[in-house]
Amino acid sequence: MTTSDTPHTHSLPNRAQHPSTGNSYVLTGSGLTKSFGPTVALGGVSVQIEAGETTAVMGPSGSGKSTLLHLLAGIVKPDSGSIELAGQEIGQLSERARTELRRSRFGFVFQFGQLLPELPAVENVALPLMLGGMPRQAAEARARELFAPLGLAGMESRRPGELSGGQSQRVAVARALVTSPDVIFADEPTGSLDSRTGTEVMNVLSSACKAHGAALVLVTHDPQVARWCERTIAMRDGRIVAEYRREPGQEPGQESVAQQHPAMPETAPAAQPVTSVLPEAARR
Numbered sequence: 507m508t509t510s511d512t513p514h515t516h517s518l519p520n521r522a523q524h525p526s527t528g529n530s531y532v533l534t535g536s537g538l539t540k541s542f543g544p545t546v547a548l549g550g551v552s553v554q555i556e557a558g559e560t561t562a563v564m565g566p567s568g569s570g571k572s573t574l575l576h577l578l579a580g581i582v583k584p585d586s587g588s589i590e591l592a593g594q595e596i597g598q599l600s601e602r603a604r605t606e607l608r609r610s611r612f613g614f615v616f617q618f619g620q621l622l623p624e625l626p627a628v629e630n631v632a633l634p635l636m637l638g639g640m641p642r643q644a645a646e647a648r649a650r651e652l653f654a655p656l657g658l659a660g661m662e663s664r665r666p667g668e669l670s671g672g673q674s675q676r677v678a679v680a681r682a683l684v685t686s687p688d689v690i691f692a693d694e695p696t697g698s699l700d701s702r703t704g705t706e707v708m709n710v711l712s713s714a715c716k717a718h719g720a721a722l723v724l725v726t727h728d729p730q731v732a733r734w735c736e737r738t739i740a741m742r743d744g745r746i747v748a749e750y751r752r753e754p755g756q757e758p759g760q761e762s763v764a765q766q767h768p769a770m771p772e773t774a775p776a777a778q779p780v781t782s783v784l785p786e787a788a789r790r
């Protein structure tokens with residue numbers, strides 16, 4: 507993600523690639539503003555997200571993190587500014603078009619998995635495909651493929667009430683991945699979990715995004731969670747005030763304190779190393 511808090515009056519030129527990494531941009535927000543009555547939630551934010559890049563958004567309560575996520579994901583329309591998905595303006599699409607976009611191009615993981623309690627896990631995962639018109643059998647077959655790689659073998663028939671918090675979040679990760687989205691948005695995905703389970707879920711989530719080539723935009727208060735992402739941006743008062751990128755080859759927890767931007771939250775103890783949870787055979 508390349509960032510700037512300078513307001514723009516029109517969209518950025520559609521730069522296909524990051525100048526130094528060579529990666530293409532999948533999602534671009536330019537000059538985004540959003541107010542709720544007298545409250546300015548976003549005061550002019552520009553972000554560029556590279557394909558497959560994992561980005562954490564941090565900042566104090568009320569700094570605009572969730573609003574930024576909601577705008578980028580097409581949940582809420584910006585007051586001004588533009589949002590481009592692979593070069594196509596999506597910010598001002600109709601509600602119906604944005605709903606379809608969210609279903610087909612984006613995946614979502616929230617603090618509480620928001621699984622449908624009456625449906626077995628496999629049907630929860632298959633649901634986005636079925637809503638897109640895929641026949642039930644094919645959708646469930648595709649959904650089942652995700653269970654073992656995400657550490658959920660044998661959980662297919664369980665209803666959400668029969669799953670632990672960590673298992674529920676992994677089912678939510680599977681549901682977010684099932685449509686092969688360009689971007690997964692996660693808002694405090696570990697917020698309801700203890701730290702060990704949260705680490706497991708972040709390991710699964712970040713590894714799965716990498717394996718599937720999906721970018722991840724993650725909102726969190728927890729530096730330990732943010733450190734699973736390659737890039738962290740810090741927000742304050744509706745603006746981006748700092749940006750930090752993990753060096754290539756570094757794994758979470760290997761950063762030196764000096765590499766932490768001074769505006770970033772206090773450094774947390776080292777995270778556990780990444781272990782791939784997705785065997786090659788399970789990757790597409």
Ligand SMILES: Nc1ncnc2c1ncn2[C@@H]1O[C@H](COP(=O)(O)OP(=O)(O)OP(=O)(O)O)[C@@H](O)[C@H]1O
Pocket residue numbers: 542545546547565566567568569570571572573574
């Ligand atoms: N739907 C809404 N109606 C009114 N005010 C809102 C709404 N959504 C957000 N706000 C306000 O906009 C500001 C930014 O909110 P936002 O939820 O984006 O912050 P945040 O950084 O995600 O906060 P938190 O970490 O507490 O979730 C806050 O002052 C909030 O009260």
